[in-house]
Amino acid sequence: MATVKFAGIVKNFKDNQVLKKVDLEIKDHEFVVIVGPSGCGKTTLLRMLAGLEEISGGEIYIDDTLVNHLHPSKRQIAMVFQDYALYPHMTVEENMSFSLRLKNAPKKEIKARVAEAANILQLGKLLHRMPKQLSGGQRQRVAIGRAIVRQPKVFLFDEPLSNLDAKLREEMRVEIAKLYQRLHSTIIYVTHDQVEAMTLAGRIVIMNQGVIQQVGTPIEVYRKPANLFVAGFIGSPTMNFIEGTLRVEKGHVRFSSPSLSLDLPSKLLPADGSHEGREVTLGVRPDDVCAGREAGKNCSQKFDSVLEVSELLGHRENLYLKTGDLRLLATVEAFFNQSPGSKVPVCLNFDNMHVFDRETQARISA
Amino acid sequence: MELLSSLYEVAWFVFVVAAGIAVLEGYFYYHFKFHDRPWFFWAGLAGFPLLAWLGLGAAGLGKEGLFAWLFATEAVVLLFFRHIVKGRNSLAYLLLAPAFTGLALLLVYPFVFQIYLSFHDLKLTTIMQWKQTGTLPFVGLRQYYDVFTVPPLAEAGFFKLLGRTLWWTFVNVFFHVLGGFALALMLNNDIRFKGVYRTLLVIPWAMPQVVAVLAMRGEFHSQYGFVNIILNKIAAFSPFLASLGVGPVQWLSDHPLTTCMLINVWLGIPFMMVVILGGLQSISSSYYDAADIDGASYFQKLRFITLPLIKPVLMPAVTLGTVWTFNNINVIYLVTGQAGGTEQADILVSALYKAAFTYNRYSYSAAFAIVIFLILFAISVFYLKTFDAAKEAR
Structure with missing residues (x-):
């Protein structure tokens, strides 16, 4: 079990800089999920840690050992690939024992370690099958088993669930969470799916365009997104954004946009003269758009909106609302029982409201 | 002038090939299209051998007994279309017909002729007999025996x-x-x-x-x-x-x-x-x-x-x-x-x-070629079998 440290990591592909000075420390026994849209450099970062990609600049440490020039097999890591990369001409057992056989480990030890991994992942019955004869989920488990057999210091997962269908993905997500509880080792997990990130991570690293946007626990990045990108990326359905201008008026700040004006409480944004005339984006999650229910005491004044479409999800319902030119999405308890076109009174919950500077995109509210 | 005449020759060749294919397609079209008509059999039997006989005769390819051969072949083709093909998948067959005919002419005919040769005796001393009478002495498996001895x-x-x-x-x-x-x-x-x-x-x-x-x-x-x-x-x-x-x-x-x-x-x-x-x-x-x-x-x-x-x-x-x-x-x-x-x-x-x-030594080499063919056939089957076995194991 080990710590991992990235210090000023840079990666250039020809003239294209895909990683711009990435600094990140991962503690022992930590489950860190690196999440971001495709092309943000997250997989490249992982492959550099694994030693499969050249490091253009900066240093990577595993347990305080500089690994920049260490061969992948010497870094004591194990990687689970997106396409599993199971050797198609070897049985499950041969796949799992390949690394040990290369090292000429004693036969007894190989057998014991494969059996142990197979036991953890319930692969016992499949040991003599070929990868082709396995389902997607089973292949994924074999790929994880191959990693476990190596008893690595750090497990690397490169989008391991993205080739599975939705139902299987949920099952495997739970299995990986269980596996982490059992192995309790350092895991770095790359995904583009924010749901996986939220559910699995001890800490989430959100990346965009080669830069780390925010590092924090799932609840931190959900409750206090550091900038517009994180706010829009984390959470499903996506946060509502309302663009407008701030005015400072007698002891409080007033937000105004063409369709909507709100008095913001000083708890959210203190009445500071510097806010005068500032262009901002207001962020409210669909859950905090209170439609048709009793507003809490920390709610904005009510305003009217028109229901355009409602989507029933079962226990929840998505309401697509329109106020002036502004479109808002609200998520409410089922069943909302109003037909499209009807008028709905709405207020916004100040407790979970976010204000972002439109120029710097950074969060300015508390 | 040189150029013009050679261009003319190329054009003529292309025309002959295209016309040949067209005639062939027409021939097959008749069989596919009208296989269930009452007059199908008789019209085909009367028409095609006569046309082919006249055409080949005009081209100087007419030979004794040719008409009888054409007649018999046409009868077989008609029966084949009426009772076996029965108009199923006719468009696909129609499109494949020229290729099949080409293959038959280029592969099947020489192969059959080679087998025929290998059981007879065609060599320098019998070639004149073959030319004059069209028959060859039958020798059974002797050529195959000779291959090895x-x-x-x-x-x-x-x-x-x-x-x-x-x-x-x-x-x-x-x-x-x-x-x-x-x-x-x-x-x-x-x-x-x-x-x-x-x-x-x-x-x-x-x-x-x-x-x-x-x-x-x-x-x-x-x-x-x-x-x-x-x-x-x-x-x-x-x-x-x-x-x-x-x-x-x-x-x-x-x-x-x-x-x-x-x-x-x-x-x-x-x-x-x-x-x-x-x-x-x-x-x-x-x-x-x-x-x-x-x-x-x-x-x-x-x-x-x-x-x-x-x-x-x-x-x-x-x-x-x-x-x-x-x-x-x-x-x-x-x-x-x-x-x-x-x-x-x-x-x-x-x-x-x-x-x-x-x-x-034509007949001798025909038998020789068939022996080589069998060896290669065995080698290929062996390779493919082991390859399939390797694939099964995956």
Whole structure:
């Protein structure tokens, strides 16, 4: 079990800089999920840690050992690939024992370690099958088993669930969470799916365009997104954004946009003269758009909106609302029982409201 | 004027071919379209043999008994269409018909004729009888017996030739795969001017074989070929190597088989290289990533990842290569086969060629060819069976 440290990591592909000075420390026994849209450099970062990609600049440490020039097999890591990369001409057992056989480990030890991994992942019955004869989920488990057999210091997962269908993905997500509880080792997990990130991570690293946007626990990045990108990326359905201008008026700040004006409480944004005339984006999650229910005491004044479409999800319902030119999405308890076109009174919950500077995109509210 | 007349000739040829295909399609169209009409049988029986007989007669191809043959054939075709095809999938058959006819003319007819020849006796002394009466003495299996007992050439009999052929095939295919594999591995790296190298390496294969072989044959000339010139220079440069026996060699007269092998290895490597390169490029790089993490060295990756994963591409290529090399007459004939050439380099096929067209033993060589065909058939079946077995195991 080990710590991992990235210090000023840079990666250039020809003239294209895909990683711009990435600094990140991962503690022992930590489950860190690196999440971001495709092309943000997250997989490249992982492959550099694994030693499969050249490091253009900066240093990577595993347990305080500089690994920049260490061969992948010497870094004591194990990687689970997106396409599993199971050797198609070897049985499950041969796949799992390949690394040990290369090292000429004693036969007894190989057998014991494969059996142990197979036991953890319930692969016992499949040991003599070929990868082709396995389902997607089973292949994924074999790929994880191959990693476990190596008893690595750090497990690397490169989008391991993205080739599975939705139902299987949920099952495997739970299995990986269980596996982490059992192995309790350092895991770095790359995904583009924010749901996986939220559910699995001890800490989430959100990346965009080669830069780390925010590092924090799932609840931190959900409750206090550091900038517009994180706010829009984390959470499903996506946060509502309302663009407008701030005015400072007698002891409080007033937000105004063409369709909507709100008095913001000083708890959210203190009445500071510097806010005068500032262009901002207001962020409210669909859950905090209170439609048709009793507003809490920390709610904005009510305003009217028109229901355009409602989507029933079962226990929840998505309401697509329109106020002036502004479109808002609200998520409410089922069943909302109003037909499209009807008028709905709405207020916004100040407790979970976010204000972002439109120029710097950074969060300015508390 | 020259140009015009040759253009006219080309145009005429194209027209004749197109018209032939059109006539053929019309012929089949009739059978597909009207197979269930009451007049189908009689109209076909009366019309086609007569038309064909008249057409062939006008072209000067009319022969005694031709009309009866056409009549019988047409009856069979009509019955076939009425009772077996029955109008099913007729468009697909119609579109395939010209290709099938071509195949029948080019493959089936010669093969059947060859089997006919092998059970009769056509040679220099009976050829006039065949020309005049159209019949040949039937000899049963004697030609097949002769294949194994009467040498096709002045020097070597069947089994000696067979041994030489197997040796020739083994050496060639072995070095084709080895050389092709080595070159493909080098080309599979990220190197500059990859396309240029690939093009240069494929040239011997892309060139007409006659040109390539004759050019190489010149290079093995004892006095003016570069092979001996280089050997001369080496011997002059290093007396030590010269004392070990390095020096010019009378390639064409003393070592004809070795010369043929060298030339054929050179010719055959590009094909294997292209095939193996394709196989290498289809291997997902994530296997190599996984093997890197598992700690495999370069040779371990080659042995445990690359080789097993290119096997599906390699096996058919090796089968093809074996058949081609076994059957290769071009190189041996072009290097040694001209007048005054040696028979020391002859393998089964080139001996067969000489038996047929130098010694005029047509029926004997027909039987000989069928024996070779059976050997190759067995080899191919064996290869494909082992290949299938390997695939099953996956």
